[in-house]
Each structure stands twice: as structure tokens, then as C-alpha cells.
Amino acid sequence: xxxxxxxxxxxxxxxxxxxxxxxxxxxxxxxxxxxxxxxxxxxxxxxxxxxxxxxxxxxxxxxxxxxxxxxxxxxxxxxxxxxxxxxxxxxxxxxxxxxxxxxxxxxxxxxxxxxxxxxxxxxxxxxxxxxxxxxxxxxxxxxxxxxxxxxxxxxxxxxxxxxxxxxxxxxxxxxxxxxxxxxxxxxxxxxxxxxxxxxxxxxxxxxxxxxxxxxxxxxxxxxxxxxxxxxxxxxxxxxxxxxxxxxxxxxxxxxxxxxxxxxxxxxxxxxxxxxxxxxxxxxxxxxxxxxxxxxxxxxxxxxxxxxxxxxxxxxxxxxxxxxxxxxxxxxxxxxxxxxxxxxxxxxxxxxxxxxxxxxxxxxxxxxxxxxxxxxxxxxxxxxxxxxxxxxxxxxxxxxxxxxxxxxxxxxxxxxxxxxxx
Amino acid sequence: xxxxxxxxxxxxxxxxxxxxxxxxxxxxxxxxxxxxxxxxxxxxxxxxxxxxxxxxxxxxxxxxxxxxxxxxxxxxxxxxxxxxxxxxxxxxxxxxxxxxxxxxxxxxxxxxxxxxxxxxxxxxxxxxxxxxxxxxxxxxxxxxxxxxxxxxxxxxxxxxxxxxxxxxxxxxxxxxxxxxxxxxxxxxxxxxxxxxxxxxxxxxxxxxxxxxxxxxxxxxxxxxxxxxxxxxxxxxxxxxxxxxxxxxxxxxxxxxxxxxxxxxxxxxxxxxxxxxxxxxxxxxxxxxxxxxxxxxxxxxxxxxxxxxxxxxxxxxxxxxxxxxxxxxxxxxxxxxxxxxxxxxxxxxxxxxxxxxxxxxxxxxxxxxxxxxxxxxxxxxxxxxxxxxxxxxxxxxxxxxxxxxxxxxxxxxxxxxxxxxx
Numbered sequence: 001x002x003x004x005x006x007x008x009x010x011x012x013x014x015x016x017x018x019x020x021x022x023x024x025x026x027x028x029x030x031x032x033x034x035x036x037x038x039x040x041x042x043x044x045x046x047x048x049x050x051x052x053x054x055x056x057x058x059x060x061x062x063x064x065x066x067x068x069x070x071x072x073x074x075x076x077x078x079x080x081x082x083x084x085x086x087x088x089x090x091x092x093x094x095x096x097x098x099x100x101x102x103x104x105x106x107x108x109x110x111x112x113x114x115x116x117x118x119x120x121x122x123x124x125x126x127x128x129x130x131x132x133x134x135x136x137x138x139x140x141x142x143x144x145x146x147x148x149x150x151x152x153x154x155x156x157x158x159x160x161x162x163x164x165x166x167x168x169x170x171x172x173x174x175x176x177x178x179x180x181x182x183x184x185x186x187x188x189x190x191x192x193x194x195x196x197x198x199x200x201x202x203x204x205x206x207x208x209x210x211x212x213x214x215x216x217x218x219x220x221x222x223x224x225x226x227x228x229x230x231x232x233x234x235x236x237x238x239x240x241x242x243x244x245x246x247x248x249x250x251x252x253x254x255x256x257x258x259x260x261x262x263x264x265x266x267x268x269x270x271x272x273x274x275x276x277x278x279x280x281x282x283x284x285x286x287x288x289x290x291x292x293x294x295x296x297x298x299x300x301x302x303x304x305x306x307x308x309x310x311x312x313x314x315x316x317x318x319x320x321x322x323x324x325x326x327x328x329x330x331x332x333x334x335x336x337x338x339x340x341x342x343x344x345x346x347x348x349x350x351x352x353x354x355x356x357x358x359x360x361x362x363x364x365x366x367x368x369x370x371x372x373x374x375x376x377x378x379x380x381x382x383x384x385x386x387x388x389x390x391x392x393x394x395x396x397x398x399x400x401x402x403x404x405x406x407x408x409x410x411x412x413x414x415x416x417x418x419x420x421x
Numbered sequence: 422x423x424x425x426x427x428x429x430x431x432x433x434x435x436x437x438x439x440x441x442x443x444x445x446x447x448x449x450x451x452x453x454x455x456x457x458x459x460x461x462x463x464x465x466x467x468x469x470x471x472x473x474x475x476x477x478x479x480x481x482x483x484x485x486x487x488x489x490x491x492x493x494x495x496x497x498x499x500x501x502x503x504x505x506x507x508x509x510x511x512x513x514x515x516x517x518x519x520x521x522x523x524x525x526x527x528x529x530x531x532x533x534x535x536x537x538x539x540x541x542x543x544x545x546x547x548x549x550x551x552x553x554x555x556x557x558x559x560x561x562x563x564x565x566x567x568x569x570x571x572x573x574x575x576x577x578x579x580x581x582x583x584x585x586x587x588x589x590x591x592x593x594x595x596x597x598x599x600x601x602x603x604x605x606x607x608x609x610x611x612x613x614x615x616x617x618x619x620x621x622x623x624x625x626x627x628x629x630x631x632x633x634x635x636x637x638x639x640x641x642x643x644x645x646x647x648x649x650x651x652x653x654x655x656x657x658x659x660x661x662x663x664x665x666x667x668x669x670x671x672x673x674x675x676x677x678x679x680x681x682x683x684x685x686x687x688x689x690x691x692x693x694x695x696x697x698x699x700x701x702x703x704x705x706x707x708x709x710x711x712x713x714x715x716x717x718x719x720x721x722x723x724x725x726x727x728x729x730x731x732x733x734x735x736x737x738x739x740x741x742x743x744x745x746x747x748x749x750x751x752x753x754x755x756x757x758x759x760x761x762x763x764x765x766x767x768x769x770x771x772x773x774x775x776x777x778x779x780x781x782x783x784x785x786x787x788x789x790x791x792x793x794x795x796x797x798x799x800x801x802x803x804x805x806x807x808x809x810x811x812x813x814x815x816x817x818x819x820x821x822x823x824x825x826x827x828x829x830x831x832x833x834x835x836x837x838x839x840x841x842x
Contacts, residue, residue: 152644157599158592165586171579178578178741186747209756216743216760223573223741225646320599320644322637326607335630339637 006077006108009061011036014048018059023102024112029054043068043367044075044252049115056115057102062252068367075172077109079252082170084111086254089163089229094145097138098248116247119240126236126273127280127371129290133244136300139266142248143234143301144308147259150229152319154312160319164226164256173253174223177232181357182219185364186212194364197382201389201420202364214396215360218353226256234262235358236269237369260350263305267351268358268392270298271412272371275387279375295412299405302351306344313340352399352408359392386420427498427529430482432457435469439480444523445533450475464489464788465496465673470536477536478523483673489788496593498530500673503591505532507675510584510650515566518559519669537668540661544791547657547694548701550711554665557721560687563669564655564722565729568680571650573740575733581740585647585677594674595644598653602778603640606785607633615785618803622810622841623785635817636781639774647677655683656779657690658790681771684726688772689779689813691719692833693792696808700796716833720826723772727765734761773820773829780813807841 009017018024019031028034029052040047040060044067048059062080066073084104091098103112125132148154155163184192186206194202205211231238232253240247274294281287313336317324327336362369363385372388375381394411395402402408430438439445440452449455450473461468461481465488469480483501487494505525512519524533546553569575576584605613607627615623626632652659653674661668695715702708734757738745748757783790784806793809796802815832816823823829 152641157596157644161589161592161595165589168582168586168589171582174582175578175741183741183744183747187751189746206751207753209753209759212747212753212756213760213763216747217763220573220648220742220764223578224648227641227645320604321641323604325610326604326633326637330608330627332628332630332633335633338630339634342634342638343641 004107006064008063009046009048009059009108009110011038011048014050014059017108018050018103018112021103021112024050024057025054027055027102027114028052028057040067044079056117058099058113058115060111060113062109078106078169079173080104080109080111081106082167082173082254083250083252085166086229086231086251087111087113089150090142090146090231090248090251093149094142097142097145097246098251116240116242119242119245119247121237122239122241122246123236123269123273123370125241126270126294127276127374129277129281129286130241131290131293132241132246132297135241135244135246136297137304138246139239139248140301140304140306141308143259143263143266144305144312146231147228147262148309148312148316151227151259152321154316154319157320163229167229167255170253170255173232174255177253177255178219178223180365180367181361182215182222184366185357185361186215189365191366192364193366193368195378195382195385197379197421198363198385198389201386205360205364205389205393208393211393211396214353214399215357218350218357218396221258221350222261222354223257225258227258228256230255230257230259231262232257234265235369236266236273258347258350258354260347260352261354263302263347264351264354264356265358266301267298267408268355268362269369270294270301271355271391271408272359272362272369272388274412275391275416276369276371276375276384279377279380279384280371291413291416295409299409302348302405309344309347310340313343349399352395352402356392356395356397356399359388359395363388363392382421383419387415387418390420391415425528427485429484430467430469430480430529430531432459432469435471435480438529439471439524439533442524442533445471445478446475448476448523448535449473449478461488465500477538479520479534479536481532481534483530499527499590500594501525501530501532502527503588503594503675504671504673506587507650507652507672508532508534510571511563511567511652511669511672514570515563518563518566518667519672537661537663540663540666540668542658543660543662543667544657544690544694546662547691547715548697548792548795550698550702550707551662552711552714553662553667553718556662556665556667557718558725559667560660560669561722561725561727562729564680564684564687565726565733567652568649568683569730569733569737572648572680573742575737575740578741584650588650588676591674591676594653595676598674598676599640599644601786601788602782603636603643605787606778606782607636610786612787613785614787614789616799616803616806618800618842619784619806619810622807626781626785626810626814629814632814632817635774635820636778639771639778639817642679642771643682643775644678646679648679649677651676651678651680652683653678655686656790657687657694679768679771679775681768681773682775684723684768685772685775685777686779687722688719688829689776689783690790691715691722692776692812692829693780693783693790693809695833696812696837697790697792697796697805700798700801700805701792712834712837716830720830723769723826730765730768731761734764770820773816773823777813777815777817777820780809780816784809784813803842804840808836808839811841812836 014036015031033053035051046061065071099114238250435457436452454474456472467482486492520535659671
């Protein structure tokens, strides 16, 4: 199949085109037994569920354009190659945290992978008010393990440089992040949209010099500071959950960047889920209680990130940075601890900044989130979104001052009681 | 010749092996007329001067090992490839600042380039007490033009990412910098050497937790923060001068890294040249006067860097960072100026840190500098080197506090009057 030119799959052609692949048959059974449905609801790709006599698999295939926009916005097929390479690295660095890959075909831009039975997208679950025990711990460990082990703290540096060169090819998807996250929200760019009632708040943000400068400093860090292999799009639509189980999916935006990017995007999406709750849970007591769970989950995410990063720093620091030869081997373990605290503080500061711009772009940019979009009462939606906008600014500008998640969640509760329109 | 396996040149084989290359004949004339001498006095390579009927050319060929150490330390030939690619980029970004390249042969790991008649290595000239009008301006402009135009401030970002991938292959030379500059000087690494009388100062530096942590933060910035294509080894041995003319040579350590690295290494080498003057100029008045010229040159270098960076920021900011669409196009030119001052402040802070570690590694590490090594009076040498060590620490630790070159040079004068042994 590698020699056949790229052709988009349809439910009708999946069995013919993938039926001979042993790794797929091993998980789905003989192709005669397959039932295929297309379920892609994301912005970019085709996603098929293949159900056969032996079980189910997911077939994800890139399209040569942005599905959300159409053929007028071409997007290269090689994002499937980068997704595959990110998935196998994440599986090695954080075992059990991502779907198992069964097959990759670079020319057809497809990955066949584990079907996650009974799982739903976390974003949907957060709108429904469902609790997932251990979610914060899972996400914190995922970030710590993939980021530490995907950096010069844990990797052989020659391997990291070869990998940096490989992922530097993910140009067009980085370009989407660079423009849609860091620049377009801060001026009236063509593809932007926002709820009309937000106009005064939007005007004030776009006239906010300090905010624009800070967002561009964050963009420079994202584009240049290749600290670790990032997931690159780690929001609550890239997490699947089922009860107390969870997996991270869709790393096609993978790139080397600052560790705080993945962490900050996750925090942002929990904060927005909390801020949008008035549109989804009518009962005040239930809403407040669920809001507390969401904020607590974000807090646990950071705490477990920090704890696992610390554990890895003490046990797996075998890269070129902060070498034990300078610290532990000289009887100066305290020096390594001092450096670790500096690094965690820098990741935290970056994360708050990225968190703030993520909140802005989800309300002002091209790619919105369901939590806001599905609030049909436009006045209520605007009220919730305005809180997200002022919240985002407070995080970007305050990223050097806000010390911990307690301060972040306290500010969230403050903002949720107020109206900024 | 590309199909022939690599073979080191000798003066006897240069005419036979390069005589057919039109670009070389055009500059040196027919090979029958060539006289060839080997003049390499650096740490790594063969360098031949070819003198023919038409003129002179330089042939620089990499050896498969570190010349300074011998065959026991292998080093890949591809550094010639990176030197070539750096030279042609520098020539485009800072026209006239580097030798013109006439020919590159990747398999033979050689570059044939312009011979700089009557030029000497700046480091030699600084020991001799020679003044070079305009040197600071030349170096400052070189840094600003190569760094700005070699970054996401000035480049097309897809081109920058492809170039990042290309230079990520310069693994072994980056490895030398990463280890020899940032780590080895701070513990008793095998290849280190220092003047024995420095022992107490060296012990105190290597027990200095804050210094070691800061040096590792700087290493992390060097290894990960790919802001711009650096020269990568921009000391006064990589600059050739003749009166008021100058050229920058030897960019084989080129890599994407933080802008402050090139700038800081240059400042360090001027400071060390000044600190070593008691070993080279006996006359006190002459020495003080020349010291002032050296410090003034470093000051002018930074001032011209800053002025040229500002000019380019205002006229050539066409990359993805700090886009005019957010600032000038919104009538907010002041926002762009505010961002520029932030960026210059960050480059300055980084530069002071890199300056400090460069001073340490030149006194404690493997690769020393002639200014110190050629002081035969060992006690005087130790006195001068000790000043360099305390100076280096003051810069690394003070990089967030020292505001400008006036404070740097004032501190240099303070230190030169004292004895730290």
C-alpha cells in the first residue's frame, strides 16, 4: 500500500485497503467481518471506527486540507507522520497514557490504533458534570514524563538534536499555533470570530499594549525555546476518559517547545470548563460543587506534574543539563535541588502565560470550544466568555506574580462572581 | 573530486587536487604557478595559503580529529559543511564581513576562500597593543545583522525551521561547547588545566553553588533556545584585522542558539585581553591607555549592536515575531518599541552570563587563550587569571543587575587594581 498514491479512505474502502495488514487483522479480525463508520468530529482529519469479529480499531487519516474550513485551506499530509512519531515517543515515555499504535502508513497519512471502548472526549464529560477520579494525577504525570524524558534533562543530546531536526519539519501545524494562538486573537484578523456582545472587552484587550507585548514574548518562547517534545495541542478535546481511566490522543501538533506550553494549555481548558458551567449546569449547588472538582483537578494536575518532575529530576537526570558531576557527585545535592526549583518556577511562569493566551484564542480566534459555543443564551454566553477574557489577561500579565494553583483558583472564584460586560 | 574518498591535503598535493577547479584558478591562477604553505595554528583544522600568479587563496580542510589533542579525539568532517553554510549565510546577512567563499567540497571537508592579505588575528593584535579604528562598530553590526536576520524576527519561519533542522546536525561541535564551556570548568574534569597558583580561587569557584546553578541555566539556554543562527565561537581568535578593516572567520561551531551567546563571548574576550595586559605591555601609561581603548571597543561593540538591532527591528521585522499587524498597523508603534527594549534587555542579560562562563573556561578548561598563556612570569599570569575568574563570577551572578557597558568597564577597572590570590 505504501507505493499507492495517497487517497482518502471512505467507510466502503477501508476493508479493501487495510484488510491485508496483519497488525490490523490481529486486532479487528478478518476484513469480511468489518463494519466501518466515520466519526471524525475534530477540525482536521478523517476518523473511522472499524468493528470486526476480533475487536475494534481506530483508523485516523489526514486530509490534504483543514476539515473545519475546507479545501480552500490546504494542510500537508505529513502531520500523520508527526502524530505517529509523537505517539510512539509518548508511549515509551509515559506507558499506557496514549492509544497503542498498530500500523502507520506514511504515504496514506494514516495511523491505525487502539480503539478506546466506552471512552468519551473529556471536554464533553466536563460539560455533562461528570467526575473522573485520578484525572489530575494522570495528566500531571503524563506531562512530567513526556516533557522531562523528551528534553535535554533526560535524553541523550545527539538523539534530541536528531529528533529536533525531525519535528522541525512540522512547519504548517506550528504555523497554525503560532498565528492562531499568539497573534490573530490580538487584532481583527480575518478568520477570527467572537460573540458580538463582547465587543467592548475585545476592543479593550486589543488596545492593551502590555498584553500584546507579553503575548509576543510568549510566542517567541514557543517558536524558539525547544526545551522538550510537546504534545502541542493538549486541551481537554485531546483527552479521552472513561470513569477513572484516561488517555491522551491527537499529538499531530507535536513540536519541540517550552514545557510550560502543554501544562498551561491544560490549565486553561479546565479554567474555561469551570467558567462555562453556568451554561451547562442549572442547579447552583451542583454547579458550585462541580466547579470545585474541576478546579481541584487542575490543581492536582500541577501538583502531580511538579511531584513527578521532581522524582524524575532526582532519578533520571542523565541528559547534558544540570549534570550530577557538578552537584551530587561533588556532595552538592542541594545545588541540584536549587536548580530544580528554578526550573519548576520557570515552567510555572511560562504555563500561566500560555494558559492566558489559550483562553483568549478560544474566545476570540478561529477555533472555539464547545463549552462556550454550546451556550445558546447569547447573553449568558457573553457573560461567561467575558470572564474568560479578563481571566486570560490576568494570567498573562500576572505570570510573574501568581505563585501557585491556590491563587489561580481563588482568582477564578472571584471572577466567576462578577460581570465584565 | 566529490567522488574521491576524503584524504587530508598536504602542501605537495594541493595543486594536483584543486588545480582543476575553475573558481580556484580564477583567483590563484594556473596551478603550475602555486606555492603552498600550511599555516593552521588553530585547534582543529588544516589551513593552507596558496599563492599563484593571479593571487592568493585560503584552503581550509577539516581533519577527522581535534588537531589540538590528536587522533585520540575524533571529530566529524561535516564541520566543514556547517562552516560553509554559516559563511554563505553571514555573507548574505552582513555583506563584506566574512571571507568570500570560492569553492566548497563536502566530501573532502574543505572550503576555498578569500585570502585576507596583511590581516592578523585580532587576539595577536590585542597583545601587541595595536588600535583598530571602527572595530567595535564592525563587530556590533556583524552581530546585529547576522543574529537579527538569522532569527524569527527577520526570516521566513519555514526557512528558519528548515535551517534549524540542518544545523541541528552539528552535534559534535555543539557538544564541545556544551561540555567545555558550561560544565567542565566547574569541576575537576579530566581535560582541564589551570595555573597551579590559582588553586584556592578555583576551589572556591567550584564550591560556589549559585555559580554552578547559573552556569547550568545558561547551558540550558544555549542548548535549547534556538533564537538565531549563531557564529558559535565568536572570540578574538575568530576575527582578522588590518588597520581599520576586519573580517570574521571560522564559524564551524555555528548552531541555532540565544543571541546573547555571540555577543557575550566577544565581550569576554575583550575583557580578558584587558585583564592580561600587565603581561604584555610594560609601560604603565601605555598599558592604561590601551586598556581604555580595549574597553571602549567592547563598549562600542555593544552600542553598535544595540543601534543596528534597533534599526533592523524598525525596518526589517518581517518574521513571525512581534508582527507589525499587532503594533504599527494598529497605530501602536510604541508597543513595538516596548517589546524591542524587552528583547534587548534579555539579550544583554544573557550576554553577561555567557561572558562570565567564557572567562572561566578560558582559564580553567581545555582551550586557553594566548593572552594568558603567553605570560611567562607564572605569578603574574596567576594574578591576571585570578582577576578573570572573579570577574567572570561577578558577571554570571550579576547578569540581572548590571545595567550597561559603563558598569561592566567600571568593574573591570576596579578588579584590575586588586589581587585575588
